[in-house]
Amino acid sequence: MPSSEHSPSDGRTARRKDNRDAAIRCVVELFATRRLVPTIEMVAEDSGVSIRSLYRYFGDAQTMITEAIDRLVGQARDIGNIDNMGEGPLADRITALVAGRFRAYHLVRPVLRAAVVNIANNPELAASQQRTRALLTTQFTIQFAPELNRLDEVEREQTIHAGGAVCNLEFIDMLTDRQLMSEDDAQLLVKRLMLAILTPR
Amino acid sequence: MPPRELSQSDGRVVRRAENREAALRSGLALFTENNSIPSIEDVAEKSGISVRSLYRYFGDASVMIREATELLIKETRPLALFPHIGEGPLADRIATLVAARFRAFDHARPALRATIVNIATHPELASAQGITRERLILQFNLHFAPELERLDDAERDYVVQAGSAVSNLEFIDMLVSRHQMSVDTAQLVVCRLLTQILIPATA
Numbered sequence: 001m002p003s004s005e006h007s008p009s010d011g012r013t014a015r016r017k018d019n020r021d022a023a024i025r026c027v028v029e030l031f032a033t034r035r036l037v038p039t040i041e042m043v044a045e046d047s048g049v050s051i052r053s054l055y056r057y058f059g060d061a062q063t064m065i066t067e068a069i070d071r072l073v074g075q076a077r078d079i080g081n082i083d084n085m086g087e088g089p090l091a092d093r094i095t096a097l098v099a100g101r102f103r104a105y106h107l108v109r110p111v112l113r114a115a116v117v118n119i120a121n122n123p124e125l126a127a128s129q130q131r132t133r134a135l136l137t138t139q140f141t142i143q144f145a146p147e148l149n150r151l152d153e154v155e156r157e158q159t160i161h162a163g164g165a166v167c168n169l170e171f172i173d174m175l176t177d178r179q180l181m182s183e184d185d186a187q188l189l190v191k192r193l194m195l196a197i198l199t200p201r
Numbered sequence: 202m203p204p205r206e207l208s209q210s211d212g213r214v215v216r217r218a219e220n221r222e223a224a225l226r227s228g229l230a231l232f233t234e235n236n237s238i239p240s241i242e243d244v245a246e247k248s249g250i251s252v253r254s255l256y257r258y259f260g261d262a263s264v265m266i267r268e269a270t271e272l273l274i275k276e277t278r279p280l281a282l283f284p285h286i287g288e289g290p291l292a293d294r295i296a297t298l299v300a301a302r303f304r305a306f307d308h309a310r311p312a313l314r315a316t317i318v319n320i321a322t323h324p325e326l327a328s329a330q331g332i333t334r335e336r337l338i339l340q341f342n343l344h345f346a347p348e349l350e351r352l353d354d355a356e357r358d359y360v361v362q363a364g365s366a367v368s369n370l371e372f373i374d375m376l377v378s379r380h381q382m383s384v385d386t387a388q389l390v391v392c393r394l395l396t397q398i399l400i401p402a403t404a
Contacts, residue, residue: 036322113321120235120318133379162390165376166367174371178327178334179362189363196397 020057022047027068032110036117066124069111073132080104085142094194097143102187105172112173140164147198163197221258223248228269232315270319273312274329280305286343295395298344303388306373313374338365348399360398367394
């Protein structure tokens with residue numbers, strides 16, 4: 001059978017991927033404009049992808065929403081990665097981790113609120129959030145292993161809880177969105193808090 | 202002059218007010234039970250008030266939800282109050298403030314998730330929350346005045362912002378609901394954080 005370089009199914013596959021991407025981007029934009037529970041119809045209208053195609057790709061709106069949130073969270077995970085974890089002076093390690101968290105926050109801000117709203121109807125989202133939280137906790141314990149290893153078990157657990165809570169994305173969101181701090185001020189505040197939490201007295 | 206007896210229309214007014222409140226309380230109960238936003242029909246079933254009456258009282262579900270959320274916020278506010286503000290040793294003052302915040306959290310907790318959801322979709326609700334936040338910040342300023350007075354403006358700003366952030370209900374909810382800490386552990390963590398914030402580290 002003669003090989004064809006561009007069979008119709010290649011074109012269809014490429015188009016399907018482009019359409020999926022367009023739909024997902026559209027969902028994220030809707031989140032950013034406070035439309036936190038986008039419908040298939042809304043996405044069809046804004047993205048130009050047909051309703052029929054959207055149902056075929058995603059099955060339903062919640063699956064579409066989950067995929068949009070997951071994709072952004074995945075990107076945020078990459079952007080929040082730190083090199084040389086656990087090495088170097090404490091202040092530098094704090095700066096690196098907090099900077100990573102703020103970079104990640106920038107990326108996921110639109111979906112943070114969308115996640116809160118959709119989570120009641122969407123167990124997949126809740127599970128995904130748990131996984132992210134576990135990852136962030138692991139990152140924290142590795143980055144600050146030198147300090148944590150000096151503590152007894154109770155102290156260590158409390159320090160992980162307190163430290164983890166003040167550098168997670170929801171806390172950053174609270175500072176910038178509800179307490180109306182600038183991102184620079186918020187970043188300074190989080191770093192100082194982390195230093196206070198991780199410095200033995 | 203003989204006291205005026207309740208007319209039929211007075212009775213209707215009273216009944217309407219009672220029904221409205223019953224509807225709001227049913228709405229709040231449903232937040233807790235289902236962790237989601239109830240419809241008018243859900244509230245009708247729960248409260249025994251007719252769907253028609255509910256539409257007449259509120260117009261639509263989003264108004265009902267907004268009023269239920271405002272009711273919860275207003276009821277929670279007084280629970281965070283405590284006497285003898287600013288008096289006593291620092292450790293005691295920290296314990297008192299944190300205990301009050303946890304009391305308020307305990308009351309609001311069942312509906313807190315739904316409140317956060319509602320505020321996300323109804324940003325106008327944020328003003329009711331903003332008032333609470335302002336009052337709690339004022340309380341913090343008064344209660345820790347002895348410590349704050351010694352600081353320059355920038356330091357004072359940091360201590361008030363950081364201290365308020367780690368002692369507000371949203372943060373407590375993060376610790377307890379999201380990080381799954383026990384309430385007792387969370388209370389210890391918040392006390393420690395406040396201590397670390399209010400007592401400058403010795404160089």
